[in-house]
Amino acid sequence: MDFIIVGGGVYGAGVAWELARRGAEVLVLEAGEIASGASGGLGKRGVRANGRDVRELPLMRAAYDLWPDLHERLGAPTGYERVGNLHLLERDLDLAGAGAQAWMQGQQGIATTLLSAEAVREMEPDLHSRIRGALYCPDDGVADHTATTRALAQAAQRHGAVIREHTQVTQLERSGDRIVAVITAQEERIEVGRTVLLLANTFVPDLLKTQFGVTLPVWAMWPQIVLTEPVEPMPVHYLIGHASRTLAMKSTPDSRVMISGGWRGRLNPDTGQAEPQADQVQGNVAEAVAVFPSLEGVAVAEAKTDRCESTTIDGIPIIDRVPGLSNAVFATGWSGHGWAIAPAVNQLLADWVYSDRQDSQLYPFRYSRFTASSAMP
Ligand SMILES: Cc1cc2nc3c(=O)[nH]c(=O)nc-3n(C[C@H](O)[C@H](O)[C@H](O)COP(=O)(O)OP(=O)(O)OC[C@H]3O[C@@H](n4cnc5c(N)ncnc54)[C@H](O)[C@@H]3O)c2cc1C
The missing domain is CATH 3.50.50.60 (FAD/NAD(P)-binding domain)
Structure with missing residues (x-):
C-alpha cells in the first residue's frame, strides 16, 4: 500500500x-x-471561526468554502448548517479587545461584526442584561460529525x-x-x-x-457535553460562545439545548473511560443559566464525557x-x-x-x- x-x-x-x-x-x-x-x-459539532486562534483562521477561511457543498461531493448528508455564531461579551476586558478581534478576523477573511447590547438582544431576546455585546460571525455553523x-x-x-x-x-x-x-x-x-x-x-x-x-x-482530555430535556420556548437560536465564561451552546432539532465549552469528565482508571462529574455538570449549566436566565431549573437529560480529545x-x-x-x-x-x-x-x-x-x-x-x-x- x-x-x-x-x-x-x-x-x-x-x-x-x-x-x-x-x-x-x-x-x-x-x-x-x-x-x-x-x-x-x-x-x-461547531463549525466556528469566531474566537479561534489567529494561526487557524486561514484554515477556517478555506474550510468555509468547503463545508457548504461537501455533502454533494460525498454523496451523503453532513448535517451542515450555517446558523451564525455569537461570541458574547460581558466584562470590560472582553469589550476592550472586541474591536481588535473583529478587525483581526476580518483581515483573515472571516466576516465579523461587533454588535451592541441592543443589537445582540434583538437576535437573542432571552439573553441576560449582563451581556453587553457580541462578535457575530454569520458564516459559522454546525455539522453532524x-x-x-x-x-x-x-x-x-x-x-x-x-x-x-x-x-x-x-x-x-x-x-x-x-x-x-x-x-x-x-x-x-x-x-x-x-x-x-x-x-x-x-x-x-x-x-x-x-x-x-x-x-x-x-495530553488527553475528556470534554463534557450536557443535553437538556426539551425546552419551550427555545431561547437559543445561534451557536453561542462566550469571551470569558467556559460556555458554548447550541439548540438541537428536538428543542433541547446542548451545553459545553470546556468542562471535563474524569477518567476512571478501572474502565479506561471518563465519567461525568456532578460539579462539572452543575458548573456548565450554571454558566448557561447566567447567560440565558430562562433556563433556570432546566432538567439535564444526559451528560456525556465519552470522547477523548488531544490538547x-x-x-x-x-x-x-x-x-x-x-x-x-x-x-x-x-x-x-x-x-x-x-x-x-x-x-x-x-x-x-x-x-x-x-x-x-x-x-x-x-x-x-x-x-x-x-x-x-
Ligand atoms: C466532546 C467534543 C466536542 C467537540 N466540539 C468541537 C466543536 O464544536 N468544534 C470543533 O471544531 N471541534 C470540536 N471538537 C474537536 C474535534 O471533534 C476533534 O478535534 C476531531 O474530531 C479529531 O479528529 P481525529 O480524526 O484526529 O480524532 P478521532 O476522531 O479521535 O479519531 C482517531 C481514531 O484513531 C483511532 N485509534 C486510536 N489508536 C489507534 C491505534 N493504535 N490504531 C488504530 N487506530 C487507532 C481511534 O479509535 C479513533 O477512531 C470536539 C471534540 C469533543 C471530544
Whole structure:
C-alpha cells in the first residue's frame, strides 16, 4: 500500500478520501470503528471561526468554502448548517479587545461584526442584561460529525481506499529514516509503500514517545457535553460562545439545548473511560443559566464525557513529519476545535504527502515551534 493511515476519525477518513480521489492506494487502520473517537458521538459539532486562534483562521477561511457543498461531493448528508455564531461579551476586558478581534478576523477573511447590547438582544431576546455585546460571525455553523466522518470513509472506499476496522496499530517498524511496516495487535505486518500518516488523535503522542523518544506537549482530555430535556420556548437560536465564561451552546432539532465549552469528565482508571462529574455538570449549566436566565431549573437529560480529545500546550494542533523519519507524518493536539477545520487540513495533508510539497498554511503547526532552534522557512 502506498499510504497507510492510522486512525479512522475525521482526519483519517478525510485524508483517505482526499488521497483516494487523487488515485493513490490507501489503507486505513482503525482500532475501533469509524467515528468511534472524538469525531463521533452525541449531537453536532461547531463549525466556528469566531474566537479561534489567529494561526487557524486561514484554515477556517478555506474550510468555509468547503463545508457548504461537501455533502454533494460525498454523496451523503453532513448535517451542515450555517446558523451564525455569537461570541458574547460581558466584562470590560472582553469589550476592550472586541474591536481588535473583529478587525483581526476580518483581515483573515472571516466576516465579523461587533454588535451592541441592543443589537445582540434583538437576535437573542432571552439573553441576560449582563451581556453587553457580541462578535457575530454569520458564516459559522454546525455539522453532524458522526454522519460526516462515516460519509468520508464511505466516499474513500468508493474511490478504492481499503478501510479495516477493529485493527489496532501497536508498532511501527523502522529501517534507517523510514517506516517500512506497521504492526497490528493481531501481529500482522503491513508494508508501507510511501508514507504512513498517524492520524489517531490521542494515541499519537504515546506512540511517538514510546517508539521514538519524541515528546509532544500534548495530553488527553475528556470534554463534557450536557443535553437538556426539551425546552419551550427555545431561547437559543445561534451557536453561542462566550469571551470569558467556559460556555458554548447550541439548540438541537428536538428543542433541547446542548451545553459545553470546556468542562471535563474524569477518567476512571478501572474502565479506561471518563465519567461525568456532578460539579462539572452543575458548573456548565450554571454558566448557561447566567447567560440565558430562562433556563433556570432546566432538567439535564444526559451528560456525556465519552470522547477523548488531544490538547496541546499552546492550544493549536501539531502537524508535521515525525522527527528523524522521512515518510511518517502526524497530526494531533486539536485542542477541542479540530472538527471545523478538518476539510481544509485534510486537503493540505493529502497534497503534502502526495506531492511531497508542504503548503505554507501548515507551517504554523510544525513541531519545531516548541524547540529552541525553531525557525520558519
Ligand atoms: C466532546 C467534543 C466536542 C467537540 N466540539 C468541537 C466543536 O464544536 N468544534 C470543533 O471544531 N471541534 C470540536 N471538537 C474537536 C474535534 O471533534 C476533534 O478535534 C476531531 O474530531 C479529531 O479528529 P481525529 O480524526 O484526529 O480524532 P478521532 O476522531 O479521535 O479519531 C482517531 C481514531 O484513531 C483511532 N485509534 C486510536 N489508536 C489507534 C491505534 N493504535 N490504531 C488504530 N487506530 C487507532 C481511534 O479509535 C479513533 O477512531 C470536539 C471534540 C469533543 C471530544
